[in-house]
Each structure stands twice: as structure tokens, then as C-alpha cells.
Amino acid sequence: MGALFIRDIRLGLRAGGGVLIGILFFLAVIAVIPFGVGPDLKLLARIGPAMLWIGALLATLLGLDRLFQADRDDGSLDLLIMAQERHMLALTILVKCLSHWTVSVLPLVIASPLLGLFMNMEPPAIGATTLTLLVGTPAITLIGAVGAAVAVSLPRGGLLVSVIILPLTIPVLIFGVSASYGAVEDPAPFLAPFLILAAITLFFAVLGPLAAAAALKSSTD
Amino acid sequence: MSDAVSKTGRWIDLANPTRFLSLAGAILPWLGGLTALVLAIGFWLSMQAPDDYQQGATVKIMFIHVPFAWLSMMCYTIMTIAALGTLVWRHPLADVSAKAAAPIGAVFTALALITGSLWGKPMWGTWWVWDARLTSVFVLFLMYLGIIALTRAMDDPAKSAKATAILTLVGFINIPIIKFSVDWWNTLHQPASVLRMGGSTIDPSLLWPLLVMAVGFTLLFFTMHIMAMRNEIWRRRVIAMRRVAARSAERRPMTQEGGQ
Amino acid sequence: MRLVAENLGGERGGERLFSGLDFAVSAGNALLVTGPNGAGKSTLLRIIAGLLVQAEGAVHLESPPQPYESLVAATHYLGHLNAMKPVLSIDENLRFWQSFNGAGRCSIVEALERVGLADIGHLPFGYLSTGQKRRASIARLLISDRPVWLLDEPTAGLDKASEMQFTGSMQQHLAGGGIIVAATHLPLGLAAKELSLGAAA
Numbered sequence: 093m094g095a096l097f098i099r100d101i102r103l104g105l106r107a108g109g110g111v112l113i114g115i116l117f118f119l120a121v122i123a124v125i126p127f128g129v130g131p132d133l134k135l136l137a138r139i140g141p142a143m144l145w146i147g148a149l150l151a152t153l154l155g156l157d158r159l160f161q162a163d164r165d166d167g168s169l170d171l172l173i174m175a176q177e178r179h180m181l182a183l184t185i186l187v188k189c190l191s192h193w194t195v196s197v198l199p200l201v202i203a204s205p206l207l208g209l210f211m212n213m214e215p216p217a218i219g220a221t222t223l224t225l226l227v228g229t230p231a232i233t234l235i236g237a238v239g240a241a242v243a244v245s246l247p248r249g250g251l252l253v254s255v256i257i258l259p260l261t262i263p264v265l266i267f268g269v270s271a272s273y274g275a276v277e278d279p280a281p282f283l284a285p286f287l288i289l290a291a292i293t294l295f296f297a298v299l300g301p302l303a304a305a306a307a308l309k310s311s312t313d
Numbered sequence: 314m315s316d317a318v319s320k321t322g323r324w325i326d327l328a329n330p331t332r333f334l335s336l337a338g339a340i341l342p343w344l345g346g347l348t349a350l351v352l353a354i355g356f357w358l359s360m361q362a363p364d365d366y367q368q369g370a371t372v373k374i375m376f377i378h379v380p381f382a383w384l385s386m387m388c389y390t391i392m393t394i395a396a397l398g399t400l401v402w403r404h405p406l407a408d409v410s411a412k413a414a415a416p417i418g419a420v421f422t423a424l425a426l427i428t429g430s431l432w433g434k435p436m437w438g439t440w441w442v443w444d445a446r447l448t449s450v451f452v453l454f455l456m457y458l459g460i461i462a463l464t465r466a467m468d469d470p471a472k473s474a475k476a477t478a479i480l481t482l483v484g485f486i487n488i489p490i491i492k493f494s495v496d497w498w499n500t501l502h503q504p505a506s507v508l509r510m511g512g513s514t515i516d517p518s519l520l521w522p523l524l525v526m527a528v529g530f531t532l533l534f535f536t537m538h539i540m541a542m543r544n545e546i547w548r549r550r551v552i553a554m555r556r557v558a559a560r561s562a563e564r565r566p567m568t569q570e571g572g573q
Numbered sequence: 574m575r576l577v578a579e580n581l582g583g584e585r586g587g588e589r590l591f592s593g594l595d596f597a598v599s600a601g602n603a604l605l606v607t608g609p610n611g612a613g614k615s616t617l618l619r620i621i622a623g624l625l626v627q628a629e630g631a632v633h634l635e636s637p638p639q640p641y642e643s644l645v646a647a648t649h650y651l652g653h654l655n656a657m658k659p660v661l662s663i664d665e666n667l668r669f670w671q672s673f674n675g676a677g678r679c680s681i682v683e684a685l686e687r688v689g690l691a692d693i694g695h696l697p698f699g700y701l702s703t704g705q706k707r708r709a710s711i712a713r714l715l716i717s718d719r720p721v722w723l724l725d726e727p728t729a730g731l732d733k734a735s736e737m738q739f740t741g742s743m744q745q746h747l748a749g750g751g752i753i754v755a756a757t758h759l760p761l762g763l764a765a766k767e768l769s770l771g772a773a774a
Contacts, residue, residue: 095672099661106660112462119455123448131443167654170624175674177646209430209440210451312624559700562693 093179097191103162104195114151114196115203121147122207133212140211141221141272145265147207148200148225149232153257155196156236157243157250159188160308164244173308181308182301185237189301193233201225220275220282224289228268231293234300235260241307264292330546333406337543344536352529358522374432376522380530381425385453386488388418388534392460393485396478406542408474409549411481412464413541417534419457426450445494446502449487456484470549574600574638574720576621576752580630583616590616591770592629600720603743603753603763608770614756615653617770618723621754622650638720638750649719651727655710659699663690663709666698667716674717684715687742689735703730711739722746724755737762 104111125143129135163169172184204225208218239257243249267289274282359376392414398407429447430440441447460477467473495502575597582592590613598604606614619625621632623645634644641647657666667681685691688708693701698709707730714722722743728736740762743753747763755761 095669099658099665099669102661102665103658112458112465116455116458116462119458123451123455126443126448133439133442136443165654166658167652167656168658170622170650170652170654171656171670171674173624174622174645174648174650177642178675179673212439212441312619555696556700559693559696559702559705562690562705 093183093187096184096187100188100191101195104191111195111199114154115199117154118147118151118200118203119207121150122210125211137212137214137217140208140213141217141276142269143211144204144207144221145225145228145269145272148197148204148229149261149265151200152197152229152232153236153254153261155192156233156240156257157253159192159237159240160244161240161249164311169244169308170312173312176305181305185241185301185304185308186234186297189230189233189237193230197229197233201229214276217272217276221272224268224271224286227286227293228264228289231264231289231296232257232261234293234296235264237300237304238307241304241311244308245311264289267292330406330409334543334546337539341536341539341543344532344539348529348532348536351525351532355522355526355529358525362519362522371432371435372519374428375519376526377530378425378428378432379523380527381421381428382450383527384530384534385418385422385425385450386491387531388414388421389453389457389481389485389488391538392418392481393488396481399474399478400482408470408478409542409545410538411474411477412470413545414538415457415460415464417537417541419454419461421534422450422454422457426454444502445497446491449491449494453487453491456487460484574750574752575635576604576632576644576721576754577635578621578630578632581617581620581627581632582629583613583620583625584628585613585616589628594630594768596766596768598752598754598766600750600752601747603747603755603761603765605761605763605765605767606754606756606770607758607767612770614770615725618650618652618725618754618756622648622723624650634721641720644721647719648721648723649714649717650723650725651710651714652725653729655698655706656713657698657706657709660697662695662697663701663712664694666709667694667712670713671716674719677716677718679715681712681716684712685709687715687738688712689738704732704735707731708735708739711742715742720751722751722753722755724753724757726757727755728757728759728761 122143125139126136129139160169163172173181175184201222204222205218208221213221236253236257239253239260240249242256243253246252267285270280271282271285271289274280274285355376359373362373362376364370364372392411395407395411395414398404399411426447429450433442434440460480463477463480464473467476576599577597578594580592581594583590590611594617596604606617608614616625620627621644632644634641634647637643637647656670657663661669663685664681667684671677671681679687681694682691685694688711690705690708690712693705698706701709707727711727728739731739743761743763747753753763753765755763755765
């Protein structure tokens with residue numbers, strides 16, 4: 093399992109700038125917002141956490157369709173599925189999700205404080221948003237694994253994966269954004285939505301890989 | 314006539330990567346030494362420069378901010394010329410030059426943004442505003458990253474060279490926008506003060522350190538650019554040699570079976 | 574150990590390719606699956622590998638040797654695709670499969686020597702020619718122990734010398750009590766039973 097994690101990290105880093113494209117997309121999404129809503133710094137500061145969350149959500153969805161597609165294209169997926177008595181398939185998928193998150197999503201989380209400055213956000217709001225992104229984005233990847241597994245045998249599954257997953261990620265977005273606002277706006281609580289967010293991530297850490305495993309098993313042909 | 318011939322001769326000589334490598338090896342120590350010297354003088358002059366009566370010591374950020382901003386645009390201009398070299402003259406080193414310049418330009422642009430933001434916080438009370446100058450430089454940074462991503466995305470350098478060149482040429486529109494944004498729009502960023510009609514508006518005590526620093530960082534850019542080009546040529550040679558190694562290993566199995 | 578198929582039927586895309594297939598292969602023996610294109614050779618192998626569900630009948634491994642519990646766990650599958658990553662080196666690819674599938678009698682260095690790639694293990698897989706890629710993929714069979722080998726056109730892209738080498742590896746595997754089921758239209762140089770699918774269908 094460690095070997096699979098290391099292999100996927102290596103692949104993510106070596107194969108043609110995939111990490112860079114995710115961050116670039118995130119930066120570009122944040123950069124167009126001031127053009128859309130106007131460069132009013134107060135307004136930007138208020139919508140900042142929500143915009144960071146939406147940008148991170150879209151950037152996370154961007155590379156998800158390749159999660160299993162690449163392994164299917166070269167035949168590795170067959171062997172990963174065949175090894176399921178040695179390594180439970182759901183566990184294999186969880187490891188693949190973790191390495192995908194480490195390579196493509198963690199850089200987004202690290203870049204988000206910087207983008208918070210662009211949105212003129214206060215330091216507590218930046219900290220809270222980064223923390224909620226750190227806790228919440230794994231859930232998006234894990235939900236995405238289900239979509240990627242369902243669409244793996246489709247030749248043009250890329251866009252379909254995003255369309256399938258987007259509605260399912262709405263709860264993550266709701267609690268992520270409300271926890272971020274909870275940290276800065278006084279009456280709103282921070283801890284309650286934050287804990288729910290962590291619970292969602294843990295819940296999908298179990299459900300996502302199991303569902304994806306079932307989908308992958310039936311996908312072979 | 315003979316002058317023209319020798320000029321083309323040298324042009325073709327330089328086009329040869331091997332010739333470039335030996336030339337780079339000869340130039341680099343001198344260029345590096347000169348860079349260190351000019352930058353050292355520049356830093357010393359900057360330390361000696363008086364504080365601004367309004368801005369205090371923060372004005373000294375200018376001594377690095379302005380050279381970084383200048384280099385971010387110069388690097389893109391060099392990449393544009395290299396892109397023309399790839400598309401029009403099919404110069405073999407043009408693509409290497411563009412690919413090597415992109416990460417350096419991205420770093421200088423990022424440094425210009427960071428130093429500008431450090432300067433802006435005490436002056437404007439905020440790290441970042443979305444005015445024309447800052448936004449257009451941020452767009453330049455995004456374009457650098459996009460070009461880097463494109464050069465990395467394709468394995469075959471010949472294929473990625475043309476795509477990158479076209480993207481670079483299209484993106485060049487942004488450079489005049491950055492340069493004249495402070496004149497065209499009413500922005501928070503101060504208007505041009507060094508290079509302008511009717512002479513500079515900066516006091517000579519600040520202008521001299523700034524100019525020396527600008528020259529120093531420009532030299533630093535060229536040193537790093539030549540080193541990066543050399544790396545890129547070596548990297549391509551390593552790839553070519555590995556492919557040859559894979560081909561030549563093809564003849565082995567017969568003899569090995571004899572040994573089994 | 575015996576690989577047994579009873580009344581096996583397979584279909585692809587709703588079309589029945591073969592049915593009522595009965596065969597048994599015991600330890601140390603090979604079965605060659607032959608037949609024209611589209612006769613269902615690959616389908617049969619993928620059914621045995623557990624990657625496709627059979628339309629009827631059953632296939633199982635009688636008294637599998639320790640520590641394998643079932644047919645799939647005891648099986649190496651070499652399909653049309655090589656299951657290797659072009660950006661990783663041959664060594665890295667093989668090291669991954671070895672730690673994922675478990676170590677075998679043969680180390681990676683020995684396996685690479687046996688397929689004639691010993692000198693270029695450090696090269697990225699993507700740089701290799703078709704035949705070299707196939708040989709690297711064959712090395713994957715050698716580095717992890719599995720008693721049952723399912724080979725789908727194993728010699729595709731191999732030259733004469735590599736084919737002979739591969740025959741040697743297969744004979745060694747059979748001599749060690751293994752089972753081979755190979756789909757091919759080329760003679761593999763093995764003394765083996767033949768299952769002709771075109772006739773069976």
C-alpha cells in the first residue's frame with residue numbers, strides 16, 4: 093500500500109505539470125472574481141471565504157476524472173482489481189485518493205492563504221478558510237472517486253464526472269463556508285459546522301472507497 | 314559584404330548547441346562575477362541612500378521592486394522574440410531560450426508582486442488592490458505559469474515548442490498594457506517616474522542606486538538564463554542518449570541466452 | 574492443484590461467444606487456447622482472471638497451494654496492455670508490482686536479466702520499443718510468485734530470440750508445478766493441450 097502511495101505521488105509529480113494546472117485554475121478563478129463583482133475591497137473581503145471555497149472545489153474537480161482512467165488505459169486497473177484478496181479494493185482506492193489529494197489538492201490548500209490576501213480577507217478569516225479547506229477537500233476527492241469509478245469506462249467521462257459529483261459536494265461546501273464565516277462573524281458558531289465538516293470527510297472516507305470499489309468491479313470488460 | 318557573411322556565419326555558429334555550450338562555459342564565470350560585483354555595489358549604494366521624508370525606510374523596497382518589475386516584462390519580451398525565432402526563423406536555440414526563460418520570469422514576477430505588496434501595506438493600508446497595474450502584472454504571472462504548464466505537458470520538445478511560441482506571442486498584448494496602465498487609467502499605483510519624457514522625477518540620490526540595482530539584476534537574469542539554457546540543452550541530450558541506450562540494448566538478448 | 578472449468582460459457586456485448594466449455598489443467602501442464610479473431614480467447618482468459626462474469630458454468634482451482642485461497646489470488650494475468658507507467662523507470666515499475674503483489678523466487682535484477690533488459694532497468698518505460706515493453710511486462714510475472722499464469726498473446730511484438738527466452742521461462746514455471754493458460758495464434762514451443770475455440774463454439 094505504501095508502494096502504491098509512493099508510485100501515485102511520483103506519477104503525479106512527473107507527468108506533465110498536472111499540479112501546476114490545478115493551482116493555475118484556482119488562481120485564474122480567484123483572479124476573475126474582482127472583474128465580475130468590481131474591485132470593492134469590502135465586498136471582496138466579505139465574499140472571500142465563499143469564493144475561495146468555490147474556486148478550490150472547481151479546481152479539485154478538475155483532475156479527478158484521471159483518478160482511475162490512467163490506470164485503466166495501461167491495464168494496471170485490471171491488476172489492482174485482481175489483487176483484491178491481498179489488498180482490499182476499497183483500501184487501494186482510499187490510498188489512491190490520498191495520494192491524489194496530496195499531489196493535486198494539498199497545493200491548493202497551501203496557496204489559499206495567499207489568495208485570501210488578494211481577496212483582502214482578515215487574518216482570522218484566512219486562517220479559518222485554510223483550515224476548513226484542509227479538512228473539507230479530502231471529502232471532495234473521496235466523493236469524486238465514486239464519480240471517477242462510475243465513469244471510468246466512458247471514453248469522454250471527464251466532464252460527466254464533474255457533473256455527477258458537483259451536487260454531492262454541496263454539503264461539504266455549505267459546512268466549509270459556514271465554518272469559515274463562523275470564525276469571523278460573531279453570532280455564528282465556528283466549531284459546530286467545522287466538526288460536521290470533519291464528520292463528512294470521515295464518513296466519505298468509508299463510503300466513497302466502498303462505493304467506488306463496487307463500481308470498479310463492475311466496470312471491467 | 315564580407316561583414317554580412319561573417320555575421321551570418323556567427324549567427325549559424327551560435328545556432329549550434331555545442332558551440333553555444335562552449336561559449337556559455339567561457340562567458341558564465343565572467344558574467345557571474347560581474348553580476349555579483351554590480352549587485353554588491355548596488356546593495357551598498359541602496360544602504361547609503363537617504364530615507365524618504367514621507368515613506369521612511371520602506372522606500373528602499375523600491376530598489377528591488379522596480380528591477381523585479383522591469384525584469385518581469387523584459388523576460389516576457391525576450392520570450393516573445395524567442396517565439397518569433399521559433400516560428401519565423403526556426404532557430405534551434407529559440408525554443409530552448411523561451412523554455413528556460415519562463416520559470417525565471419515567473420519568479421521575478423512573483424517577487425515583484427510580493428515586494429510591491431510589502432510596500433503597499435504601509436503605504437496604502439492593504440496588501441493588495443485590484444487596480445490596473447497590479448491586476449495586469451498578476452495576469453502576466455498567470456501567463457508565465459500557463460506557459461510553464463504547456464512546456465511541461467508535452468514530452469516531445471518539437472511539438473510543444475510551436476504551441477508555446479504561439480501562446481507567448483498572443484500573450485504579448487499584456488506587456489504594453491502593463492507598461493501604460495498607470496498612464497491610461499487612474500490607478501493607486503504611482504505613474505512612471507524613471508523612464509519618461511522630460512527626464513526622471515526621482516532625486517539623483519535615489520536614482521543612482523536604483524539604476525545600479527536594475528543593471529545588476531538584469532545581469533543576474535542573463536546569467537541565470539544562460540545557465541538554464543545550458544541545463545535544457547543537456548537535459549535534451551540526456552533524453553536522446555537514453556533513447557539510444559534503449560535501442561542499442563535491443564541487440565543483447567541473443568548473447569545473454571547463450572550464457573544461460 | 575488443478576484448474577477446472579465446467580460447462581463454461583462467455584459472452585461479450587450480449588453476444589454468446591462460446592458455451593459448454595469443459596477442460597481441466599493439472600499442475601505442470603499448459604493449455605493453449607487457439608482460434609480465429611473474435612472467437613473469445615481474450616474473453617475466456619478474463620473470465621478465468623475474474624475480470625468478467627461468465628454467462629454460465631463455473632471455473633475454479635481445485636486444492637490451491639498455500640498461501641493462495643482462490644483462483645484469482647493465485648493468478649498472474651498478462652493482458653494486451655502492459656500495466657506499466659511510461660514516466661517511471663522499469664525498475665520503479667517492477668519494484669511497485671513486486672511490493673504490491675508480493676516477492677517471488679526471482680529478484681528484480683534476475684528477472685530483468687532473464688528477459689534481457691538488465692542494462693536498461695534505469696530507463697523510463699516510455700522509451701522502450703514494443704518488444705522491450707513486452708519483455709518488461711513478462712518480468713512482472715517472474716518477480717511475484719503465482720502458480721497460474723494467464724497469458725493473452727504473450728509473444729506479441731517479441732523477436733525470435735526473446736520468444737525462445739520466454740519459452741524457457743514458461744518451461745521453468747511448468748517444471749516448478751505451475752499452470753499456464755495462453756491465448757495465442759503462434760506456436761509457443763510448449764508441449765501442451767490445445768483448446769480450439771472456433772471449433773467449440
